[in-house]
Amino acid sequence: MSAPTFTAxxxxxxxxxxxxxxxxxxxxxxxxxxxxxxxxxxxxxxxLETLHHSLPRQYRHPEQLFFLLSREVKTAS
Known part of the structure; x- marks a missing residue:
């Protein structure tokens, strides 16, 4: 099975x-x-990274999202 490619x-x-x-x-x-x-x-x-680089005031960096969501998932458990 080959890896998917994104052409467009x-x-x-x-x-x-x-x-x-x-x-x-x-x-x-x-x-x-x-x-x-x-x-x-x-x-x-x-x-998510592309969105952050295009519109940094509206979208957080994926790394920041990762830590925020990690904390949210841990507290929900």
């Missing part, structure tokens, strides 16, 4: 529309116990 670049609008989905994917990774270094190699992380 997404627009900022498309990334913004999918933001809740990327956050949900990151939350699932955290709940499953994935480390930050492994999470940083995922598609959702790269899309």
């Amino acid at each position: 670049a997404l627009t900022v609008g498309e990334l913004e529309a999918s933001y809740p989905l990327y956050c949900k994917a990151l939350r699932i990774l955290i709940r499953d116990g994935v480390t930050r270094s492994k999470a940083s190699r995922t598609v959702c992380w790269s899309r």
Whole structure:
């Protein structure tokens, strides 16, 4: 099985529309116990990073989101 490739670049609008989905994917990774270094190699992380670099005042860096969501998941348990 080969790794997926992404040929078409997404627009900022498309990334913004999918933001809740990327956050949900990151939350699932955290709940499953994935480390930050492994999470940083995922598609959702790269899309969140792109959003942060495009609109830094509106979207947090994925690393900051990872720690915030980690704390949220730990307190919910």
